[in-house]
Amino acid sequence: TAPAELGNDHGYGPDIDHVLLSEEQIQAKIAELADQVAGDYAEREVLLVGVLKGAVLFMSDFARALRLPTQMEFMAVSSYGSATSSSGVVRILKDLDRDISDKHVLVIEDIIDSGLTLSWLLKNLGGRRPASLEVCALLRKPDAVKVDVPVRYVGFDIPNEFVVGYGLDYAERYRDLPYIATLKPEVYSS
Numbered sequence: 378t379a380p381a382e383l384g385n386d387h388g389y390g391p392d393i394d395h396v397l398l399s400e401e402q403i404q405a406k407i408a409e410l411a412d413q414v415a416g417d418y419a420e421r422e423v424l425l426v427g428v429l430k431g432a433v434l435f436m437s438d439f440a441r442a443l444r445l446p447t448q449m450e451f452m453a454v455s456s457y458g459s460a461t462s463s464s465g466v467v468r469i470l471k472d473l474d475r476d477i478s479d480k481h482v483l484v485i486e487d488i489i490d491s492g493l494t495l496s497w498l499l500k501n502l503g504g505r506r507p508a509s510l511e512v513c514a515l516l517r518k519p520d521a522v523k524v525d526v527p528v529r530y531v532g533f534d535i536p537n538e539f540v541v542g543y544g545l546d547y548a549e550r551y552r553d554l555p556y557i558a559t560l561k562p563e564v565y566s567s
């Protein structure tokens with residue numbers, strides 16, 4: 378796609394290879410997920426736990442689309458590994474600010490790749506005795522099926538390529554893009 382066709386590209390146009398999911402596709406999916414979650418949780422108060430930093434844009438749009446009383450917490454974890462893959466060895470960089478016991482916790486994730494990060498996180502949060510614990514992930518890659526992590530809500534199953542935008546970064550850039558895209562190979566080698 379030529380830069381001119383990328384619309385609101387925040388100046389990243391020359392780095393972008395192609396748009397995988399447009400802003401419209403993402404927002405339509407969020408409305409769909411929110412309807413599903415609202416139906417499942419009925420009048421219950423949901424505690425959204427966003428995983429920093431990738432889930433920030435998704436969490437923000439999802440919380441507004443979800444017509445339920447909602448509270449928000451954030452957690453930051455780092456999994457040891459390379460810039461583009463994780464090892465499953467996880468470290469908490471920022472923990473939740475409060476107790477989640479007896480709360481209906483819905484973990485908001487940007488992407489599930491190997492599933493190792495999420496698997497660790499669910500074990501950790503599960504140990505804090507929430508009333509319920511489910512996951513809503515915007516994106517899921519094919520490798521995620523290899524690890525048995527229960528993900529109740531998934532936005533899109535995407536091919537096994539590295540993507541950026543809508544919260545997702547490469548070297549901390551591109552999170553601010555309103556859509557999800559792939560980068561040109563030369564961006565990784567420079």
Ligand code: XMP
Nearest residue numbers: 463489490491492493494538539540545546
């Ligand atoms: P695992 O493999 O543990 O890792 O499920 C999930 C985390 O890996 C990062 N990740 C990506 N980040 N574009 C990104 O910007 C991608 O295509 C991608 N795939 C995996 C991300 O931090 C996620 O939380």
Ligand code: MG
Nearest residue numbers: 431545546547
């Ligand atoms: Mg990242």
